[in-house]
Amino acid sequence: xNFGKRLFDLIGAVLLLVLFSPVLLVTAILVRSKxxxxxxxxxxxxxxxxxxFAIYKFRSMTNQRDAAGNLLPDAMRFTSFGNFLRRSSxxxxxxxxxxxxxxxxxxxxxxxxxxxxxxxxxxxxxxxEVKPGITxxxxxxxxxLLTWEEKFQLDVWYVxxxxxxxxxxxxxxxxxxxxxxxxxxGQNHLPVPYFAGNLxxxxxxxx
Numbered sequence: 001x002n003f004g005k006r007l008f009d010l011i012g013a014v015l016l017l018v019l020f021s022p023v024l025l026v027t028a029i030l031v032r033s034k035x036x037x038x039x040x041x042x043x044x045x046x047x048x049x050x051x052x053f054a055i056y057k058f059r060s061m062t063n064q065r066d067a068a069g070n071l072l073p074d075a076m077r078f079t080s081f082g083n084f085l086r087r088s089s090x091x092x093x094x095x096x097x098x099x100x101x102x103x104x105x106x107x108x109x110x111x112x113x114x115x116x117x118x119x120x121x122x123x124x125x126x127x128x129e130v131k132p133g134i135t136x137x138x139x140x141x142x143x144x145l146l147t148w149e150e151k152f153q154l155d156v157w158y159v160x161x162x163x164x165x166x167x168x169x170x171x172x173x174x175x176x177x178x179x180x181x182x183x184x185x186g187q188n189h190l191p192v193p194y195f196a197g198n199l200x201x202x203x204x205x206x207x
Contacts, residue, residue: 005105005131008164012106012171013099020093027090031058034081040094045111048131052114053103056094060085089178095134107167108133109155112195119197127155130162137166140173148195 017024031039041059044052060082064072071077085091098104104111111132117125137158138151146154158166 004164005162005167006102008167009099009105013096017096017100020096023090024093027058027085027093030081031085034079035059035062044114045132046114046117046128047103047111048128050114050117050125050128053098053111055103055111056097058085058091058094060091087181092134099134103131105131105133105167107135107158107170108162109136109158110139116195119195121197123156124152126159127152129159135170135174137170140170140177143177 028039036059039059041057042054043057045055047053061074061077062079062082064077066072095104099106108131109127136155138146138154141154142150
């Protein structure tokens with residue numbers, strides 16, 4: 001369904017950018033005022049077939065540093081406003097630009113860090129057979145409450161069953177879950193732990 005999915009993504013991204021343009025503008029102003037610059041946080045992620053691309057998000061942490069000039073730990077730079085951005089998923093809206101560029105689809109496995117790739121099993125790597133998405137089957141079936149293995153299993157299920165109709169279902173479920181704030185663990189929506197395969201997991205430094 002490659003051509004149909006790309007057309008679906010383009011039409012959907014344009015409509016959503018127009019619909020949410022006031023929200024994007026207000027959010028950008030608030031991010032600049034409360035968290036500083038740059039307003040857009042850019043980070044390298046693994047895309048289709050593992051190829052790297054720059055993902056766009058509204059920043060959700062400050063740039064606070066210690067006396068030596070090193071960034072403070074995530075928890076110390078994470079404000080109530082940043083927590084609101086993540087819990088409401090407003091920080092994800094700039095990724096509609098990634099959809100226009102063709103880096104992302106509206107629906108697909110979430111793009112993960114490049115450093116995770118060496119830790120994938122052959123089964124995990126199957127999630128790279130489709131373009132990553134802003135939302136996905138794992139996100140509407142547990143989100144941060146899932147283990148890494150459960151997320152990967154749901155991602156691969158999507159790869160094997162993807163259709164435009166399933167994408168529409170996932171988008172509808174995403175709206176419901178975002179409004180209900182379902183699938184978020186804890187009071188502070190801090191980054192999930194790094195995936196390191198069978199190695200010990202480390203703390204994330206994502207923004």
